[in-house]
Amino acid sequence: MRYWLFKSEPFKWSWDHQKAKGDAGEEWDGIRNYQARNFMREMKIGDRAFFYHSNEGLEIVGVVEVSALSAPDSTTDDERWDCVHVRALADVPKPVTLKDVKATVSLSDMSLVTSMRLSVQPVKDKEWAIVCEMGGIDPVTLKPV
């Protein structure tokens, strides 16, 4: 299983919106960036990802999983763009802020820091474990610790 991170501006699509969709999940539409799209094409069902609030909040607030493979984005006729579906799995009990991430030496290579504008990005296994620990969530069971 691989790990990822999705950014969303909370006033457009927040963690609360995502949770309200429950197990049905929701299309991660609107991505118009090749790099981000290519990452989505690499995703497999069951891959896990952090849900990050950009612009406002600036913190990792939840964990989602990929519930459908990348397929044409329903919000455009442009066939270049496709996207996965994701569903909420768990809250991050202690949201991990961008500030926290920047202040953590072992996370200094995270795309969140190095590729500021990339809205869908890979997360390394080690980074996943560290962020989970900081967030007060078990990296495997996703239960609060």
Added chain:
DNA sequence: GCCAACGTTGGC
């Protein structure tokens, strides 16, 4: 709201 970073577009 500003602006730096950076991706995309389009003229040549």
Added chain:
DNA sequence: GCCAACGTTGGC
């Protein structure tokens, strides 16, 4: 294929 102009993202 270069690069200037432009648009968007996202932290501050």
